[in-house]
Amino acid sequence: MPPSTAVDYAQRHDSFERWYQTPLGRALLADQRACVDAQIEKLTGARQLQVGVSHRFPLASGADFAQKIVTTPRWSPAIPDGVAVCDADELPFPGDSMDLVILHHTADFSPHPHQALREAARVLRGEGSILLIGFNPLSVWGVRRFLSRARSGPWGGRFLMKSRMEDWLRLLDFSVEHSRSCFYRLPLHKAEAGQKMSLFESVCGNGILPVGAYYCILARKRVCSRMPRRPAWRQQKVIPLPGTGTVGASRGCASQVNIETRDLGSGHGR
Numbered sequence: 001m002p003p004s005t006a007v008d009y010a011q012r013h014d015s016f017e018r019w020y021q022t023p024l025g026r027a028l029l030a031d032q033r034a035c036v037d038a039q040i041e042k043l044t045g046a047r048q049l050q051v052g053v054s055h056r057f058p059l060a061s062g063a064d065f066a067q068k069i070v071t072t073p074r075w076s077p078a079i080p081d082g083v084a085v086c087d088a089d090e091l092p093f094p095g096d097s098m099d100l101v102i103l104h105h106t107a108d109f110s111p112h113p114h115q116a117l118r119e120a121a122r123v124l125r126g127e128g129s130i131l132l133i134g135f136n137p138l139s140v141w142g143v144r145r146f147l148s149r150a151r152s153g154p155w156g157g158r159f160l161m162k163s164r165m166e167d168w169l170r171l172l173d174f175s176v177e178h179s180r181s182c183f184y185r186l187p188l189h190k191a192e193a194g195q196k197m198s199l200f201e202s203v204c205g206n207g208i209l210p211v212g213a214y215y216c217i218l219a220r221k222r223v224c225s226r227m228p229r230r231p232a233w234r235q236q237k238v239i240p241l242p243g244t245g246t247v248g249a250s251r252g253c254a255s256q257v258n259i260e261t262r263d264l265g266s267g268h269g270r
Contacts, residue, residue: 012156013073013109017054019153024189028213029057031183032133036060036102039178039218043129045099051091051120052104052133055083059102069093089115096125103132105214107165108157114168121172124221130174132217135159136181141213144187154187162215174219181212 019025036059048065050058055072068082075085086092088103089112101120107113120130136142137159145155166176 007111009109009111009156010073012151013053015152015156016105016109016154017056020053020057022153022189024185024187025153027185028183032104032214032216033059033061035182035216036131036133037062039131039216040100040129043100045128047098048100048102049091049093049098049123050102050104051088051116052102052106053109055079057104059104060100063100065100069098089119091119091123093123095122098123099125099128101128101130103130103134105133105135105157107132107160108134108154113158113160117165117168118172121174121221126221126223128221129177130169130219130221132165132169132219133214134162134165134217136210136212136215137161139181139211139213141187162210162217165215165217166219169217169219173221173223175222176217176219178218179215181210181215183213184211185213187213 020029040060040063044064046066048060048063048068050060050068050070052071055070058068058070061068069084070082071084071086071088071091072079073085073087079085084092088106088110101124103116103120106116106120110116117132124130135145135154135157137145138161141154142159145157145159148155162179162181166179169176
């Protein structure tokens with residue numbers, strides 16, 4: 001049996017959602033919110049879509065978009081308005097309908113990460129933006145996941161390479177505009193680890209080393225929005241109708257008019 005079919009990503013996703021309630025999880029979420037706000041502060045549009053962990057952890061709440069939609073993988077009675085229940089790899093939105101799509105650890109906890117990225121590209125309009133957040137395997141957090149047997153919390157995610165996600169985006173006709181790693185705290189919950197955290201952040205938190213706990217990638221879709229094309233009228237498709245001269249219509253439209261004319265004529269004959 002392939003390893004991908006044996007992994008219960010729904011269960012891991014739920015564990016990760018609960019982990020966000022821990023002190024370390026709240027610190028990570030606060031850092032991600034600040035990072036997202038800084039990246040999209042100049043973006044505007046009609047619709048913003050967030051696909052990821054949960055509707056309980058909204059990102060970019062202060063962004064200038066007329067409509068903000070959040071998805072969640074499971075239904076609950078307390079779901080507010082503006083939340084869609086769906087899987088990340090099968091979004092219930094038409095193509096070219098969103099101006100900004102935020103993928104919050106979507107690839108880390110989706111059974112089909114590449115398809116989830118393709119769905120985000122499908123619903124995004126031409127020249128729209130996508131912002132992707134994922135755990136960085138080349139970090140202390142990545143080492144912690146590699147050495148740990150537990151797969152609860154963030155350690156159940158995939159931790160895909162940032163370069164791999166950038167390659168996927170380019171294959172989907174995106175241009176990467178900004179890419180960086182963030183959050184240099186050690187993956188420790190204990191309060192006595194404060195000095196170790198401060199030392200690690202002072203050494204690596206200058207942004208020179210790409211060893212942050214997560215990466216944030218901002219990319220733009222370089223495919224123009226689809227525009228309806230008018231049919232090109234051709235002289236050979238203009239045909240005469242009996243007793244009425246010519247009609248500027250295509251062959252399909254003209255045949256329909258001929259049928260209606262015959263029907264009317266037969267009706268008078270009765």
